[in-house]
Amino acid sequence: MKKNWLFVSLLIISLFSSICSAETVTESVTAVGPKAQVEQTVNAILDVLRCDVGDEVEQRAQISTMIRNKFDFKVMSEGALGRNWKVVSAAERENFVVLFSRLLEETYLGRIRAYTDQKISYGEESIRKGRAVVETFIHNAGVDIPITYKLIPHGQDWQVYDVVIEEVSLIRNYRSSYKNILRSKGMAHLLEQMSIKIEELRQRSVSDDSVTTSEAAA
Amino acid sequence: MKSYLISIVLLLCFAVPVVSAELPVDSQVAAEAEFANEPYDDLYDDDLYADDEDTEVSDPLESLNRGTFWFNDKCYFYLIKPIARGFRIVPQPVRTGIGKMFDNLKSPLRAANSLLQFKFKQVGREVTRLAVNSTIGLAGFYDPADALWQIKKKDEDFGQTLGYYGVGEGFYVVIPLLGASNVRDGLSLIPDSYADPIPWLVDSKTAMALTGGSIVNRISLDKDTYESIVVEQLDPYLFIRDAYTQNRRAKVID
Numbered sequence: 001m002k003k004n005w006l007f008v009s010l011l012i013i014s015l016f017s018s019i020c021s022a023e024t025v026t027e028s029v030t031a032v033g034p035k036a037q038v039e040q041t042v043n044a045i046l047d048v049l050r051c052d053v054g055d056e057v058e059q060r061a062q063i064s065t066m067i068r069n070k071f072d073f074k075v076m077s078e079g080a081l082g083r084n085w086k087v088v089s090a091a092e093r094e095n096f097v098v099l100f101s102r103l104l105e106e107t108y109l110g111r112i113r114a115y116t117d118q119k120i121s122y123g124e125e126s127i128r129k130g131r132a133v134v135e136t137f138i139h140n141a142g143v144d145i146p147i148t149y150k151l152i153p154h155g156q157d158w159q160v161y162d163v164v165i166e167e168v169s170l171i172r173n174y175r176s177s178y179k180n181i182l183r184s185k186g187m188a189h190l191l192e193q194m195s196i197k198i199e200e201l202r203q204r205s206v207s208d209d210s211v212t213t214s215e216a217a218a
Numbered sequence: 219m220k221s222y223l224i225s226i227v228l229l230l231c232f233a234v235p236v237v238s239a240e241l242p243v244d245s246q247v248a249a250e251a252e253f254a255n256e257p258y259d260d261l262y263d264d265d266l267y268a269d270d271e272d273t274e275v276s277d278p279l280e281s282l283n284r285g286t287f288w289f290n291d292k293c294y295f296y297l298i299k300p301i302a303r304g305f306r307i308v309p310q311p312v313r314t315g316i317g318k319m320f321d322n323l324k325s326p327l328r329a330a331n332s333l334l335q336f337k338f339k340q341v342g343r344e345v346t347r348l349a350v351n352s353t354i355g356l357a358g359f360y361d362p363a364d365a366l367w368q369i370k371k372k373d374e375d376f377g378q379t380l381g382y383y384g385v386g387e388g389f390y391v392v393i394p395l396l397g398a399s400n401v402r403d404g405l406s407l408i409p410d411s412y413a414d415p416i417p418w419l420v421d422s423k424t425a426m427a428l429t430g431g432s433i434v435n436r437i438s439l440d441k442d443t444y445e446s447i448v449v450e451q452l453d454p455y456l457f458i459r460d461a462y463t464q465n466r467r468a469k470v471i472d
Binding site: 004007114142169172173177178193197201 | 224317442453459
C-alpha cells in the first residue's frame with residue numbers, strides 16, 4: 001500500500017515537471033516575436049542618439065552594428081536589383097551589396113535622426129507564410145506616418161527585408177529607380193553614383209553632428 | 219493491475235507535452251519551405267526577382283516631366299521654402315491646427331467620393347467628422363472626432379473614384395507647382411475643385427491666397443520629406459515617380 005502511494009506520487013511529480021518544462025520549451029521556441037525585436041532595435045538606436053555621449057565615431061559604429069543586425073541587407077540588395085540580380089556578374093553583385101548596405105544605413109540613419117524626438121507607437125504584428133509584418137506609427141506634428149516593416153526569420157531572429165512607408169515599398173521603389181538607371185547608363189555607372197552618394201551623405205551627417213554639438217556648446 | 223494501468227496513463231501524459239512542444243519548430247520550417255510556391259499576396263509574398271514590367275508606370279513625356287520637376291524644385295527652394303521658414307515663427311501647435319482646419323474643409327470632398335464608391339460607412343464618418351470638428355473642434359482647429367472617438371478620415375478624391383470604376387491611371391505627368399500626378403488624377407483635380415468650399419465662400423483672390431497659405435503651412439510643418447528625398451536619392455525624379463504611383467495605386471484599391 002505505501003509503495004503504491006510512493007509510486008503514484010512520483011509519477012504525478014514527474015508529470016507536473018514535464019508540463020512545466022514543456023511550457024518553457026514552447027516559450028523558448030517562440031521566443032521574442034518580430035514586433036518586440038523591432039521595438040528593441042529602434043529603442044536601442046534612439047537611446048544612443050538621444051543620450052549623445054561618447055565620441056561620434058563610436059556612436060556611429062554602435063548604431064551601425066545595431067542596424068546590420070536587424071536589416072538583412074543581402075535580401076534587400078537582391079530585391080533592389082530584381083531580375084537584374086541574376087544578370088550581373090558575381091563581383092558586381094558583391095560590390096552592389098556592400099554599397100547598397102552602406103547607402104541604406106546612411107539613409108536610415110538620416111531619417112531616424114530627424115525623428116528622434118517623435119513618439120513611435122507599435123501596432124499589429126502578424127506572421128503568415130513564414131514572413132512577418134510589423135506596423136509602427138510615427139507621430140509627427142499631428143500627423144501619423146505609418147511605417148511597416150517586413151521581416152524574414154533567420155532561426156530565432158527576425159530581420160527586415162523591406163520597409164513600407166505610407167503604402168510605398170522602399171525596395172520596390174529602389175528597384176524601379178535602379179532598373180531605369182541600369183537600362184540607360186549601366187552597372188558601372190550605378191555603382192559609381194552610389195559611392196558618390198554615400199560620401200555625400202557621410203559628409204552631411206558629419207557636418208550635421210558638428211553643427212549640433214557647436215549649438216549645444218553655445 | 220490497476221496501479222500498473224494508471225502508471226501507463228500517467229507516463230503517456232508525461233510524453234505528450236514534450237512531443238507537442240516540438241511541433242511549432244517543424245511547422246515553421248514547413249512554412250518557410252512552402253512560401254516559395256504560394257500565390258502572390260503582396261504584403262507577404264514579394265517575388266524578389268520580379269521585373270515589374272507590367273507594374274511600371276508609363277512615362278512617355280519623361281523629358282518634359284523632368285523639366286517641370288526641375289522647375290518645381292527651384293520654386294520650392296527659392297519661393298516656398300523661404301516663406302515657410304519665415305512662417306515658422308508661428309508656434310508649431312498653431313500651425314498644426316491650421317493644417318487641421320484646411321483638412322476639415324476637405325471633408326465634403328472625401329464624403330462625396332466615398333459615396334460614389336459606395337463606401338457608406340466612410341460617408342457617415344466624414345459627415346460626423348465635419349459636424350463634430352467644425353463645432354467642438356472650433357472650425358476644425360482641433361480634431362476631437364479622432365482624438366476622442368477614433369473616427370478616422372480616409373483620403374478619397376475623384377481620381378480614386380475613377381480608379382474604382384476601372385479608369386486606368388494613364389501616363390505619368392508632373393504638373394507645374396502641384397507636382398506628381400497622372401492623366402486620370404490630374405484631370406480629376408477639376409471636379410475636385412468644385413467640392414472645395416473655399417471658392418464658394420470667398421472671392422477668387424482670397425481663395426488663391428488661402429490655397430497658397432495651406433501649402434506654405436504644410437511645408438513649414440514638414441520640410442524634411444521632400445528635402446531628404448532630394449538629398450538621399452540617386453535620382454529624385456524616379457523616386458517620386460515610383461512613390462507617387464505606388465501610393466496612388468494603394469489608395470485606389472483601399
